Amino acid sequence: MTLDVGRIDPALVPQRQLPGGGRMPGIGLGTFGSDHAPADLVAAAVGTALEMGYRHVDCASVYRNEAEIGAVLETAIRGGIARDELWVTSKLWNDKHAVADVAPSFERSLRDLRLDYLDLYLVHWPFPNTHEPGVDVGSRDSNAKPYLHDRYMETWGELEKLVEGGLVRYIGTSNMTVPKLRLLLRDARVRPAANEMELHPHFQQPELFEFVVGEGIVPIGYSPIGSPARPERDRTPEDSVDIEDPVIVAAAERLGVHPAVVCVKWAIQRGQVPIPFSTRPSNLLANLRASVSEPLTEAEMAAIAGIDRNCRLIKGQVFMWKAGQSWEDLWDPSGEITPP
Numbered sequence: 001m002t003l004d005v006g007r008i009d010p011a012l013v014p015q016r017q018l019p020g021g022g023r024m025p026g027i028g029l030g031t032f033g034s035d036h037a038p039a040d041l042v043a044a045a046v047g048t049a050l051e052m053g054y055r056h057v058d059c060a061s062v063y064r065n066e067a068e069i070g071a072v073l074e075t076a077i078r079g080g081i082a083r084d085e086l087w088v089t090s091k092l093w094n095d096k097h098a099v100a101d102v103a104p105s106f107e108r109s110l111r112d113l114r115l116d117y118l119d120l121y122l123v124h125w126p127f128p129n130t131h132e133p134g135v136d137v138g139s140r141d142s143n144a145k146p147y148l149h150d151r152y153m154e155t156w157g158e159l160e161k162l163v164e165g166g167l168v169r170y171i172g173t174s175n176m177t178v179p180k181l182r183l184l185l186r187d188a189r190v191r192p193a194a195n196e197m198e199l200h201p202h203f204q205q206p207e208l209f210e211f212v213v214g215e216g217i218v219p220i221g222y223s224p225i226g227s228p229a230r231p232e233r234d235r236t237p238e239d240s241v242d243i244e245d246p247v248i249v250a251a252a253e254r255l256g257v258h259p260a261v262v263c264v265k266w267a268i269q270r271g272q273v274p275i276p277f278s279t280r281p282s283n284l285l286a287n288l289r290a291s292v293s294e295p296l297t298e299a300e301m302a303a304i305a306g307i308d309r310n311c312r313l314i315k316g317q318v319f320m321w322k323a324g325q326s327w328e329d330l331w332d333p334s335g336e337i338t339p340p
């Protein structure tokens, strides 16, 4: 079935250059249903998005919808979208960091997504600590561990083998900090091509962003709209709301768009690759159109640079490894890796 959803020519969407000649579409579609959007709904959104002109899909095994998305990708490729026009990312979940688990977990994602290679494979979190879907903020992994660099490098070594075997074009990181990335860059044989990190107007992470860009690593920005439908475990009373910020609202009024679209435009113009999630065709199209329509002015960009509140939404409490910690410890606030 072809939906009358509107279409943007994918050739017009900005691309990010990668080492070795790869080109990542400058906006992708997020696929984390935040524990409430079921797999078939997210997969249908991927199908609609591909018809509209999206060519970049951000997946992960822990989102528990790769098999449904894979069926949609297969249909799209059979329907005429060339595999090399698509950019598909997946991620290694935290309970699969052990050397023996990496390749089987990758292969499961590849099989579920019905592909013979991935464009990008990320280590989802630097901690081997996990949680069941839908848990509350107080939930802890009884086997939780701190970041241990030697162990991370063992996991990374398995990702490097996937590159060398031609099964994935690029590998990368997510939820990292500057000190952890420094160690990885020191010790990696295959450098990370991308770092996926939380980025939205109220959480701009300027130091990490500059570091990543300076190293030639593509910053992929997650929760670019401020994740208004995120799970309860990721909400605190202090959290601010990007799409209600007067600076964002003023730019949206000037352009006649929803404030979410301003967040997406800001992300692309700043130089990160946003991966907004939606299951609504009108919002999917508005976000893709944001990448090709009238840009924000320099004054609007400068005003948005001034509204950073350092408001991290995905704090990661469920990944803490010992009693008495604060979630900030996960993010190396002193500039050094938080000791075990």
Ligand SMILES: NC(=O)c1ccc[n+]([C@@H]2O[C@H](COP(=O)([O-])OP(=O)(O)OC[C@H]3O[C@@H](n4cnc5c(N)ncnc54)[C@H](OP(=O)(O)O)[C@@H]3O)[C@@H](O)[C@H]2O)c1
Pocket (backbone or CB within 6 Å): 029, 030, 031, 032, 033, 034, 058, 059, 124, 174, 175, 196, 197, 221, 222, 223, 224, 225, 226, 227, 228, 229, 230, 258, 260, 261, 275, 276, 277, 278, 279, 280, 282, 283, 284, 286, 287, 314
């Ligand atoms: N690496 C990681 O650890 C990590 C962590 C979190 C997220 N991610 C990735 O990042 C993706 C995006 O993050 P997210 O899902 O947390 O949040 P988000 O993209 O910031 O926000 C998604 C929400 O915004 C709404 N929305 C989207 N476009 C809109 C528009 N044009 N107008 C109005 N509302 C709009 C959606 O509602 P409707 O569905 O109603 O449109 C949805 O509720 C995830 O899906 C996932 O792929 C990665």
